[in-house]
Amino acid sequence: MNTEEKIQQAIANPRNMGEMADADAVGMVGNPDCGDMLRMWIKFGEKDGRKIIDRASFQSFGCQTAIAVASVATEMLRGKTVDEAKSLSSTELAEDLGPLPPMKIHCGQMVEGALRSALEAEEKEALAPAKAPGPDPGNLIHSFGSAPKQAGKLKVILDPPSNEPITNS
Numbered sequence: 001m002n003t004e005e006k007i008q009q010a011i012a013n014p015r016n017m018g019e020m021a022d023a024d025a026v027g028m029v030g031n032p033d034c035g036d037m038l039r040m041w042i043k044f045g046e047k048d049g050r051k052i053i054d055r056a057s058f059q060s061f062g063c064q065t066a067i068a069v070a071s072v073a074t075e076m077l078r079g080k081t082v083d084e085a086k087s088l089s090s091t092e093l094a095e096d097l098g099p100l101p102p103m104k105i106h107c108g109q110m111v112e113g114a115l116r117s118a119l120e121a122e123e124k125e126a127l128a129p130a131k132a133p134g135p136d137p138g139n140l141i142h143s144f145g146s147a148p149k150q151a152g153k154l155k156v157i158l159d160p161p162s163n164e165p166i167t168n169s
């Protein structure tokens with residue numbers, strides 16, 4: 001099966017799509033060039049004394065490739081430690097689909113950006129003093145285009161518009 005066929009298969013049955021009500025962290029990223037956006041929720045757990053990603057989900061106003069990458073990436077993230085997840089490149093997150101065509105590489109980078117945004121939000125939360133619960137962050141439509149929000153343990157980080165590609169750090 002080639003990459004295009006795998007993308008079509010992933011879109012036909014996307015995994016982990018939708019908001020996660022009990023998420024520990026949420027990250028969001030948008031691409032100003034194509035106008036697509038993606039939000040990722042993460043729920044952490046513990047295994048053998050290590051903090052791991054128990055599950056991840058996503059919501060997308062993106063192209064089919066972004067949805068397909070987010071689907072396979074959220075499956076792959078299950079059981080990974082934060083450090084392992086941070087080390088994953090967009091290519092690795094999309095590995096199950098095969099190499100993306102050049103025009104679609106940014107779609108995978110958007111998934112990587114949403115993941116990093118969520119992980120960074122969780123790190124900031126771990127360092128920050130406890131906060132009182134805030135209002136419900138609402139759904140994706142209401143969140144896009146608005147200022148960063150905090151609601152209890154949920155954090156929405158809206159990346160500033162940038163033409164710079166997402167890079168591994």
Ligand code: FES
Pocket residue numbers: 031034035036062063064065066104106107110
């Ligand atoms: Fe922009 Fe796919 S075309 S995310």
